[in-house]
Amino acid sequence: MASHIYTTALSCLLLLLLSSFSQCQAQQQQLSPTFYDNTCPNALNIIRDAVRQAVSRERRMAASLIRLHFHDCFVQGCDASILLDESPTIKSEKTALPNHASARGYDVIEAAKRELEKACPGIVSCADVLSVAARDATVAAGGPSWTVKLGRRDSTTASRNIDLPSPFANLDTLISSFATKGLNTRDMVALSGAHTLGQAQCFLFRDRIYGNRTDIDAGFASTRRRKCPKDTGNGNLAPLDLVTPNSFDNNYYKNLLQKKGLLQSDQVLFSGGATDSIVSEYARSSRAFQEDFASAMIKMSEIQPLTGQNGIIRKVCGALN
Template sequence: MGSSSKRCLGAILVASFYFSTSLAFFPAHHEGESAHPVEHGPKPGLSPHFYRSTCPQADEIVVSVLKKAIAKEPRIAASLLRLLFHDCFVQGCDASVLLDDSKAVASEKNALPNKKSIRGFEVIDEIKAALEEACPHTVSCADTIALAARGSTVLSGGPYWELPLGRRDSKTAYMKLANKNLPPPNATLHRLVKFFGRQGLDKTDLVALSGSHTIGMARCVSFKQRLYNQHRDNKPDMTLEKRFYHKLASICPRTGGDNNISPLDFASPPKFDNSYYKLIVEGRGLLNSDQVLWTGKDPEIAHLVKSYAENESLFFEHYVNSIIKMGNTNPLLGSDGEIRMNCRRVNHVR
């Protein structure tokens, strides 16, 4: 793997405790659910040093739990990173994705894009319990997700970034918005650009953040259409490289097997690197939403894919910029929201 100044900085800052081991969304107005304007940039109250005096060991606690969880199941790193995306792209980074069903809450976990797909909640529970023991009623669930996403990235070999903290937790969830905001993995490039744009994220953010798929797995149901009925003509996606097609077909038969899983990045599944982009250029992107970054006939986006495939340091630099930008999406600050004691329920629910 190539080196970069970002990675070196991360290694220095976290060497004492780090050890290496879908996706387009937009907020929309729905009946009964409001959507706030997307905001990015520095936020009053968001700071990498937010817990310096109240819980200085917060990051170390998060990473200590992550190290054990990832050693046990390397795939969980990608699942925790995905939680951040599925939180931030639905009404902002407010931990609404963690809330379970209750009389007052329709959980986002039951939204079609999340059901039987989103995971990692038990690890978040474990992290939150450790944080509560050390620093009661201090670190929000929204920040816990963000810290777990960064730690998972670094522990998988990816870049470190200075993470602005100080988010507070939503008192409700937005299942209807989750259904609307998280499109299927067969999204076209036009839709991806449009959805990211509505979040205040540009084409560079789209391509860089899609690189999260350098780790993790996907179920066959997410890409089976590409193998057998891409254009509803009972034919495969012709952009699939032939040997890759046969490999995928052996994993995912035409009928059944929807819950079989495949690495999003066959070259180095558990390692956060730039091989995702190299595979796309070769016609071996797993999801349609991956491959269209190269085949979607957008010169700017294709140039970014090629640049990241050739220069891992550039990918890491852009990824850090974009994930910080995404993490600044509509956080609850000050007296808004709350600091949940249990990430699965709001504080007044017993």
């Protein structure tokens, strides 16, 4: 009897120790805003300086860095897989259709990483650089700030299976696409507001401006045709927000109310569907939009991160060590 009690007590102790160890492991693998406080205390300043310099040279770069982060997180999680160059073992995401000749900002991330490697070699992941850079790019364009949790690690693989929302998607498809990533409808509408910045290529909106549709303002369509000919100029660029293309504001939503969304995936957010009320709210209140955008960006930046012993810390973001 005494032996049974002893064995039971020992088993319980072992379970308790194992449980504590598992909890400790889980805590170590959680993302934290203080992750680099001891190992690379100047990391955030280094990234911010690189982003500020890039955006000051070219205002459009703010949009590009936000988009780069989005395109990374929606493909096998926020693991910097989008930064990997083609190699004998890597099929690069850079040349996949949604990224080819459009995704940009790689050089800004590499510039920040080079400085980080000088300050604290092998410590800060490219995935974390990308997450912080998206935040700092938003701020540089006049948008909100938020606290980025850190501790992501970098993937050793990339995926050509690019599961990104299409600029031609309808509302139900958009809602479903974001839901599969753990983002709700409000998150989707808020994140779409990143289109208050940046530009789109002509072939992505040509059908919309030449289609004599009822969901587009005729004068707006006419204006956009000037730089997007009917049969040529696929790569010609046009600002997503014609009024304030370089300022992070809520004008994107005001445009939608007036049927002046450039992409189909923009205008469907205000087309008599489930998201009309959210668009109207953001058009009225810049504060509501910016708060929700910051919240949604935090959620997006935590899609399937590699932590703990998973992944690596790349020395150069475009290649494996």
